[in-house]
Amino acid sequence: MKPIRIALTKGRLEKDTVALFERMGMDTTQVKEKGRRLILPVPDPWTPVRSIEVVLAKAADVITYVEHGVCDLGVVGKDTIAESGGSFYEVLDLGFGRCRFALAAPKGSDFFSGYQARTVASKYPGVSRAYFERKGMDVEIIRIEGSVELAPLLGLSDAIVDIVETGSTLRENGLEVVEEIMPISARLIVNMACMKLRKSEIEDLIGAMEHQL
Numbered sequence: 001m002k003p004i005r006i007a008l009t010k011g012r013l014e015k016d017t018v019a020l021f022e023r024m025g026m027d028t029t030q031v032k033e034k035g036r037r038l039i040l041p042v043p044d045p046w047t048p049v050r051s052i053e054v055v056l057a058k059a060a061d062v063i064t065y066v067e068h069g070v071c072d073l074g075v076v077g078k079d080t081i082a083e084s085g086g087s088f089y090e091v092l093d094l095g096f097g098r099c100r101f102a103l104a105a106p107k108g109s110d111f112f113s114g115y116q117a118r119t120v121a122s123k124y125p126g127v128s129r130a131y132f133e134r135k136g137m138d139v140e141i142i143r144i145e146g147s148v149e150l151a152p153l154l155g156l157s158d159a160i161v162d163i164v165e166t167g168s169t170l171r172e173n174g175l176e177v178v179e180e181i182m183p184i185s186a187r188l189i190v191n192m193a194c195m196k197l198r199k200s201e202i203e204d205l206i207g208a209m210e211h212q213l
């Protein structure tokens, strides 16, 4: 039988997921010694039917591979899900990769006062737009690819919408949280057709993962 294929977001979420597989008794040697390989088998010596194949991808691509059904499952942050959307089932909050979306601005600036037009920089324009729409505020959003904290420091924007984990990037750049927008953590997602076609195998794997969280 063909193994269940699971796309993991490279980096932190990959490491936390591999640690979870280890707690489940799976053999993660190949992922740990992957070199530059991107598709790795993760055998389960105790329950061979639960053996899987891991695919390492960028966060947004995890969603693409799962949506198209070339991967059955995916592990991706709620931040990427909130920004990209898509058609898949979000079945489990894995509890790791915890952080939050926040609106942040230079310390002491009063973002919400006054009537002047405001500009906000973000790697997450969709999340930012939805947040300001909920508030009924007309804000110009500028998309930035990384180190978004630079935008207000350089005078490009009044504030940023970004991920805050420890808060040290904000602190060390003279910024502070104005408002928290939404908590984030890693989620397990499933292709909609695979969920039907391989229901018992997928449910068994989800159950085993949930048991070790």
Ligand code: PRP
Pocket: 145, 146, 147, 148, 149, 162, 163, 164, 165, 166, 167, 168, 169, 170
């Ligand atoms: C993320 C985020 C913040 C930082 C927050 O950036 O965009 O810059 O981490 O973490 P902290 O609250 O613990 O300081 P990342 O490291 O992913 O790099 P990027 O800004 O280049 O995307």
